[in-house]
Amino acid sequence: MADMVIAGGGPAGRALARACARRGLTTVLVDPAPGRRWRATYGLWADELPSLPESAVACAPSTTLAFGTGPHVLDRQYLVVDNAGLRDWLTGGYDVVAGTVSGVDHGRHGSSVRLEDGRVLAAGLYIDATGARPRGNRYEQTAFGAVLPAEDALRLAGGPDTAVFMDWRGGEGGFLYVLPLGDGTVLVEETSLAGRPGLAIDVLAARLRARLAAAGLTLRGREERVRIVLDVPVPRRGAAVPFGASAGLVHPATGYSVATSVRLADPVADAVARSWERGPAEAASAAHRALWPSSARIVHGLRRHGLRALCGMPPELVPVFFELFFTLPTGLQRAFTSGHDDVSGTAEAMSALFRIAPWRVKKHLIGWHALRRSR
Template identity: 30%
Template sequence: MAFLSSTAPALLQHRHPLRLRRPTALRAPHRPPRPVLGGPPASSAARRRFTMVTTTPSKQPTPSSTAVSTYDVVVIGGGPAGLSLAAGLGVRGLTVLCADLTLNKPWPNNYGTWLDELEPLALDDCTSHQWPRAAAYVHSDPRKSTLNRPYARVDRHAMKRRFLQRCHDCHNVTVVHAAAELLDTTSSHQYTYVSLNVLSSDPSDPVPTTVAGSVVVDATGHNLRFVKFRQGKAPGFQAAYGIECVVSDKSYPYATDEMLLMDFRNDHMRDSPTDFQQSLDQPTFLYVMPLDDGEGRLVFFEETSLVASPAMDFDQLKARLYKRLAYNGIEVESVLDEEFCLIPMGGPMPDLRQRVVAFGGAAALVHPATGYMIARALKLADDAAEIIMQEMRHDTDADSTAHRIWDRIWNQGRQRQRDFFNFGGEYLATIDLHTTREFFSAFFQLPTRQWADFLSFRLVQPIQRLTFGLGVFARTSNRVRFTLMWDALVKGRLPLLLSVLPISDPNYEE
């Protein structure tokens, strides 16, 4: 659920971001077929004369004295984070190359988010479905909590077209179907060299090309091929298995005019003492999107482990989903799509003293307690583009420029904000089903603005975080109060304390 990214569960943002259609989030990317986008196939000779620039970039010698095309910024990765950042940089007049391995394919993830997060970005028209409200089953009894906040499923095809068009309209942004193979950060103080394999119509004949960037941004998500992270606690993982399917007539038991954010009921696991105990020890919830405007026949179901370490097995999630559907009398007639989602959450921060800058999942921008990222990444893309443009005005080397960019993207205020959410994610990973229900029962009793700010990676100022924490504490059970206090003393310690003290970073703006 990208709980508390992608249509997938999410608690609330539909995880986001960023979800993977196969459980390959942590594997090195494979090489897919390499058709060229648009135009007739080029000859081998023509491909070797291929140039990736639509503007007239300067030429600088590489260590081997071969002239290469140089750009202000090279962005590696064309997902929501990479394309939105490339467009933001282009609007500011920077020359940009965005290289994406899967440029000819739709984004693989289903993204869900709150509609009020897309509206300020003028992206609310890039949705395939909208619901006026969401619902949650988070009590020990069958009561439903109605969440009067509109939710949307992102139209990943329309949104990708939107950002590609924005890049095209800038006239100084080049988006190329290519795989980044190697980075050279040592041969030049001014440039980082990027070795690309430009994908052609002949899968066996990629065109090797080298480009140079004053700044190089890794926006490839969780693969972490080019970005180094600090040592620290292992991340938790949100894991989800989902299906988009057609169900039999009159077998859909939920309201067809709202999306179901989370259903933590576990009655379907009572047929076996072992299964029932497992459902208590390793809680999961159901995430549901009715997709046919009230018919209740076309539905996306997803069984989600909010956060766990190690990650819950996909086969176990699949078994729980089908057991839940059968218990609720839902007969699946055909499966149209199958989704596997694995999102690292929390864990250590990136190394802020490296030349390669990261953005999106590669920069640890995923919400550590909910898995949401897409709306936040889209919102921060414009801020990050402005930061990069400003820091490039200084006449310094590539390392110094990158370090200043890192320090502004992850300034002290954002780090303290992340520490607070990290504590929440680590807490949720350790509690059982009863405690989880009691926590969320109190969570959704908060004023809508407070729980919405938590889910949307806001709670910018320390006083907001403190007010949120005290609000949950006052409304919840003694069991949750005790476990929260224990974890705060044993695990949260100084980082948690600093995250709620009335000390703000004057440079922090969200």
């Protein structure tokens, strides 16, 4: 019997597998395709994951811009992840089994993890890091992108060493994301911040083609399609422990989760290791408490309320909202986008936005402000 069986071979699952193995827990990672490269483009703020090694960084743009109704230089270092380097960094100390989990039976002394090919793995504790799946009418962020030569992307925004975090100018209720990849190419991505359901990928592809055509460019090169579930609630405690996007670690207002998941792997593994002798149920509870202390639950609730407020605004007001957001002090921007359990910082960022918003925006944030005050 393995101490831990973790389903999901993405960054979240591998980060937690490595952390558990380093604490002496025998760990098995179940990955449907262990040899498959990670195709998604991951970006993060350097201050979110200061332990990230240089080998896991594909590009560190010298400047990061954002455009609401005007340009803003963001005073935070943005990093583009080298997927192979990240995977190498998160590998080691655990066994990898090729397969897909079809079901899990939980008992007093552990779990039986069934794979689609009929194999059964015995585990003291089962972790689900397979990601969040669209269900019902959850909010989603969707995007369509293409990788272009850097000289082409210069016609859109920024420069060869500049990342554009958000560009709300000229969109149809969405924004453009421009990211140098460190190899002479740039990812340009048309993004719908949030919708229920998410905006169709083919609509976003048409918008990107139109945006490129206006700059005298054509769509070519590798394409990227993105669909992220944004509003996963805090999971209830149970015999299985969700982690990563499965656990609601996706930021409801940005769609980011990789840095948070990797950063939280160590405290979760610490909590499990300390409680291991008291049995699987206590280890699962300890993992849940490490992921979701009361402060993190409050922040998650505030962020989800902010998501609903944004989605309730007329499309023409969303760039105005972000124009205001990008004028906030860097510390408040960081608190709202990256503070998993920073209640005071998140609340102050929301309060500051409410104070400076014009009435046409403020009236959509009244519920937001009331919720912040109640916290």
